[in-house]
Amino acid sequence: MRILVVDDQPLNCTLLRAMLEQQRYDVVVAANGKEAIDIVEQQEIDIVLLDVMMPVMDGFEAAPIIKRLTGEVYLPIIFITALEDHASFEKCLAVGGDDFIHKPFDRVILSAKIKAHARTRKLSQESHAQKKILEYHANQVEREHEIVEHIFKNALNEQAAYPTHCDFHLSPASMFNGDMFLLARSPMGGLYCMLGDFTGHGLAAAVGALPASRVFYTMVNKGMSVSDIAHEMNSLLNNLLPGHMFCAATIFELNESGRSLSMWLGGLPDAYLIDSQGKIIKTIESQHMALGILDEDEFERNLIHLEVSSQMRLLVSTDGIIETENSDGDFFGDEKLKRLIASTSNISTQDIVNTVKHFAGSDEQQDDLSIAILNCLPLPSIKSSEVTYSQLPLSVSMSLNAHQIRTTDPVLELVDVLSKVEGLSAHRSNVFLLMSEAYNNAVDHGVLGLDSAIKDKEDGFFEFYSLRAEALSTLKDAMVILTVSYEPDNRRLVICICDSGNGFTHQREKEHCMVREHGRGLSLLQEIASSVCYNQAGNEVEMIYSLK
């Protein structure tokens, strides 16, 4: 413990030094206020004994400067004074003095005062050190939150807004209270939404949201069903989260026409289907346990299907709304929420949030009021992006013997191969249809010699396919040749399928065609292909499919 003695009288300095050194204090001496300031600037001083009257700079002037220099840690300044008047005492206190010691010095009083102030100084130093540590950790947490916020913002960025369809409210820091709202459209045009509420707060609640949002976007992008998404997300969270953590969620899809809603509800408060006036048409209760609890084999994927119309709206919320408490300890509750919804037509999420905040009565930031309202309107159709086509010609040909005809499914494999050619993937359903019709025609009627008329009999459809399986199992000495050519310059596919069957005679071609194709198949081929042409023998068909 180092004590600075500031006095212009050498006698006083010597006396104090002797008394203090005897008590094992480290003593530094200055002759005036200016010298004292220099020392405080350069050395760690724990207590200052400061004379009032000094040349160059007196104690009243030096005290506030010394206090300023010491910053946040308490540095006791004890004035050495011979003055006895109140005005002087007050002045000492006003400039930052903490105590007085009178001349002549009393050893016991001096010792007691030094000890008391030393203790205070030590406490102040300790709390300062702790404060520093706290600040460090607070900064660290803040930084981590910033990072997570950044990642979330980017992760959720692909979230396009659908303002006419979906109105939602999430607080800016919602991820740290575990709330999440996701929105995306599938290739088939459906609008998918997920409102989730992870247990807990802070980073722990936020971690699950990231992988969950990935699963959601990926699966919506593939056009998977709501039940598959719920199932996949449950498996993911079950593996990922510790046992006591889970995610209450509602996942739903409004289809492109806006007429049908499919919902999976696990653990969130009731959802409401309302009309534009706010009248509740249906209260939809949670059906399942929250995501991340049940094992795969226990998980229930059942959905609720609702027929909806453009006048209808669906309201979903997390428990933040109904569990908001006012100063009397009352909850907002379902009943108030229902009355609020019914109180006005076309209520917005902001109206609801404002009312709930008003109810809570405090200015405190309510950060877990998450709510979404979906308007059940038809969705604008999805524009397909411009397709580029490969410039390279390609020709694939395969001739199948009886064994291969019996045991393989060549059409799908061939379509898979063709789909790899740039630009063709977008046409794969049509290409499949053309080849499947023509190939099955070649096998069923050409090679196997089955008669389509069987299909017209009662239950003939199944009879036909069991006859087919039977005939196929004993097939010998047969061949079907499939050839597909991609012509980039004409931007078309030429598909040729011929079989080793008997074909049919030229005269009966037209009529026979109809029989062989069994009507429906033929009209489909003619609509999808730009030309369909049989050879004279009737055992070979050439189809041209335009990619334009």
Add this chain to the structure above:
Amino acid sequence: MSLSTSASSDGKTLTIQIRGKFDFNLVQSFRQAYAELGATTEKVVIDLRETDYMDSSALGMLLNMKKTLGDSVSAIQIANCRPQLKKILQISRFDKKFEID
């Protein structure tokens, strides 16, 4: 290629979902899917969201279902078709007999 069925929570809707390829290879399992319809079932949904391919045999199977179920259900809906499959259904005038959504 696979087929799965699921009933809605209230038992009123049966959903038959077909993945990949919808053709005559599914003749048996497709018939099975609607063979034992519960008494509460009012509507059957054929969910084609994951169906990439179909041909005229699939159309035949759908018509067969329509014939078999008759008036025992109030609606048969073909849902979530990809655009090319929707066109196939339209060409075949299936919109006259089924609800295509």
